[in-house]
Amino acid sequence: MERYDVSIDHLRLGTISDADITHSVHGTLLPSGGLLTRAFLQRLRARGISQVSVDATHLGCLTDEGVRLLKQRRDGTQKNRDPGHDSLASFFSDDSPLFARRTNRAGEAYSEERAQRFRQSLENAIGIFEVLGAEVQEVPSSMMAEMCGLPARLAEMLLEDADQSLSVLECDATATPLSNRCSQMSLLAMSTGMELGLSDSELASLGQAGLLHDLGLFLLPPKFRNPTTAYNASDLGIYQSHPYLTLRLLEGVHRISELVRVLILQVHENADGSGFPRNFKSHRLHPLTRILQVVEVYLSLVNPGQGRPALLPHDALTFLLFQCQKGNFSPQVLRAFINQITLFPIGSHVLLNDGQQATVVRRNADQYDQPFVIFNNDARGQPQALAGTELRIVSPLVRDQHSQMRLEKEILASLTLDSLI
Incomplete structure (x- = not known):
């Protein structure tokens, strides 16, 4: 299939590519189905990439002029x-x-x-x-x-x-x-x-x-x-x-x-x-x-x-639970929300009662306080269920002291939505 080299400055933001966008040295840069975003172009520039290779049959759809023609054609043939x-x-x-x-x-x-x-x-x-x-x-x-x-x-x-x-x-x-x-x-x-x-x-x-x-x-x-x-x-x-x-x-x-x-x-x-x-x-x-x-x-x-600073996800849920008690949220909705992300939301770093640190990776049915975790010292990265063991999550861990903060439980009752958001 014939391909053309195109300057990244001529690519049309917001276009979904129907074929791989590649580079002779770096290989596939954007797989078929990927969206041309500002973030994608910034990553290319950071890597020193100024030109990419595009399938000839899709060249017109990925450039400004090609997109304008394509939109005119679509508007004329697909009005209904x-x-x-x-x-x-x-x-x-x-x-x-x-x-x-x-x-x-x-x-x-x-x-x-x-x-x-x-x-x-x-x-x-x-x-x-x-x-x-x-x-x-x-x-x-x-x-x-x-x-x-x-x-x-x-x-x-x-x-x-x-x-x-x-x-x-x-x-x-x-x-x-x-x-x-x-x-x-x-x-x-x-x-x-x-x-x-x-x-x-x-x-x-x-x-x-x-x-x-x-x-x-x-x-x-x-x-x-x-x-x-x-x-x-x-x-x-x-x-x-x-x-x-x-x-x-x-x-x-x-x-x-x-x-x-x-x-x-x-x-x-x-x-x-x-x-x-x-x-x-x-x-x-x-x-x-x-x-x-x-x-x-x-x-x-x-x-x-x-x-x-961002609240730790667990502390954000704790705040929502306090607000729910005040009638500000639906208990049924909040229960469903917590069930799907767990009380220590997926991605949270946590401390266990035996001193181990772990990352929450999966929910465990309706046991929202006993999710599946991966222990930080587990090279295999295999999720482990806390349910049925003596292990329990003691507290969430702050990943970045500069961008995350804990919410002191002593002040929860006095906080309002307006004071935090």
Whole structure:
């Protein structure tokens, strides 16, 4: 197959490559199905790579001019086709509920091949969101279709290996905190919904709402896109208007259901009426909103963006449990959320009662306080069940003193949502 060398400056961000992008020395740089993201180009430049090799048949799709021609052709021949809706409808069908199709991998070691694919899928989601945000004033229909179809791809990860899917939820340092959080929120909301046994249509709505709920922030100055920026009174009013801006952007998008629009408008509401934009209390909120609320607050605590240290995931869950006792979260939703990520969330470094250190890698059915772990001194990396042994987790461990902090239990009762996020 004939190939051409192309300057990386001519590659089109947001394009999914239908063939491997390679280099004569470094081999395959981006496998088929990968998304051309800003992070990918930055990695190439860091390695001193200025040109890549592209399959001749896909050259036009990967460059600016080729993409423009392709979009014109698609817009002219597929006006009545909705690929984003088609992919969702075929995947979220309710014929065989997703929660019943999850693969049980209890005690199984992680697969490096799965890890690479999962990271690529998450990076694609983040990259598409970044490109969509950059073109938010005039979003191409093909790009919106890609965005609306992303929840199906993320849900595929959960079906294949839910635990390993959650393990790759690390922030892409080259992407905005907003893009990271929205992609993570979509995945975690669907995972929680599966745990609750929701229908496929409800899971699709959760995935889309989680992904799109903050899209309106791209219409505001960049300072409003950091989830933890401290605002003055004037800026706060502007920030709290963004759910309406998101709905305005989605007005002409027929593949976004009325339920998704309702959820987008309610994500930032609080049970006590202190949220925004309409100060609704819990009795006026859609049941699915309660899932998004838990996920949104958790992510704000463990990935707060610049300027604030992150809480350890275990401490963030402890805070959510205290708030649940005050009536701020649904007990059923919080139980499902903890069941899927465990009380010491997947990826946590922990100290055991015998002095060993370990990493949490898998849940253990409903025994959320006795997950599968890998001992730090185990060269084989084989998950070990704590259930049925004398071993217990004593405490989580701080990995980075500069970016993570413990939450003192003595002050938990006095903390509020506003004081932490």
